[in-house]
Amino acid sequence: MRAPLISRLLSFAVATSCLVPAPAIASSPELIGLERQLSKLVAERSGDYGIAALDLSDGSTVAINGDIPFPMASTVKVAIAAAYLADVDQGRRSLGDMIVGRPAAKVLELMIVHSDNHATDQVLAALGGPAVIQQWLWSHKITGMRIDRNIAQLLRETGHLADSKDVATPVAMVTLLNKLDNGTVLTSQSRAFLFELMSRCATGTRRIRALLPAGTRVEDKTGTLDGVTNDVGFITMPDGRRVAVAVFARGGRDRQPVIAEVARVIYDRFADSVRNAVAIFMRMQ
Secondary structure, three states, X not given: OOOOHHHHHHHHHHHHHOOOOOOXXXXXXXXXXXXXXXHHHHHOOOOEEXXXXXXXXXXXXXXXXXXXXXXXXXXXXXXXXXXXXXXXXXXXXXXXXXXXXEEHHHHHXXXXXXOOHHHHHHHHHHHOOHHHHHHHHHHOOOOOEOOOOOHXXXXXXXXXXXXXXXXXXXXXXXXXXXXXXXXXXXXXXXXXXXXXXXXXXXXXXXXOOOOOOOOOOEEEXXXXXXXXXXXXXXXXOOOOOEEEEEEEEEOOOOHHHHHHHHHHHHHHHHHHHHHHHHHHHHHHO
């Protein structure tokens, strides 16, 4: 029996994307076009933006100010949760362990879904503090990201947008997301637990998710400080491919709508690549 046409089309699209080695940043005409479109978009807005998008199926990457550090704000909570779950995977902790009177699973939920700062600092304290998270990142060769303070300290001490502490480059953030997704640092069970929490992020409805087609699966974590608006996570495309995205914004105005526009541009460009592959397939029939 012949496979349904849509299955054959999607298989062709995925196969086509894998015919060439994983490209460097913006090395294909499609990626160069996306990078130009994103550059134009943010150039027309006030403030500074750092953007990275990584196709997890083939390593295709685009970046705008990708190697410039930006304040992470609460997006750091993805790394903190991952470090805790890595300990669970290694048998040193469990999701049933009590953290200040609540199961760890519940505290992690508060931290990721609701961006609860007190819950975050409780997890950090249980792990041994920011230096432990930094060492965990280094142990997995994730550079371009530094974690210096707990959230209470960060909120007390952050006085300007050029703070050099608790920062990450957009490329470093999507590198972390990639390692979380591909099983390099977490088991499938811990990965599924973390991504399910991110899929319920309650603070990001006006950012990456805002302009995407209804039903698009997004797993994200926001970050907000005075003058700083961030969102990082995963967008699942119509063909099932996943794209890791990091958008950092500081200064200027209307940062949330710009993040939403950036996410939609990325979505449309990656969706177009599938449509183009389908068109080629149809011409070959």
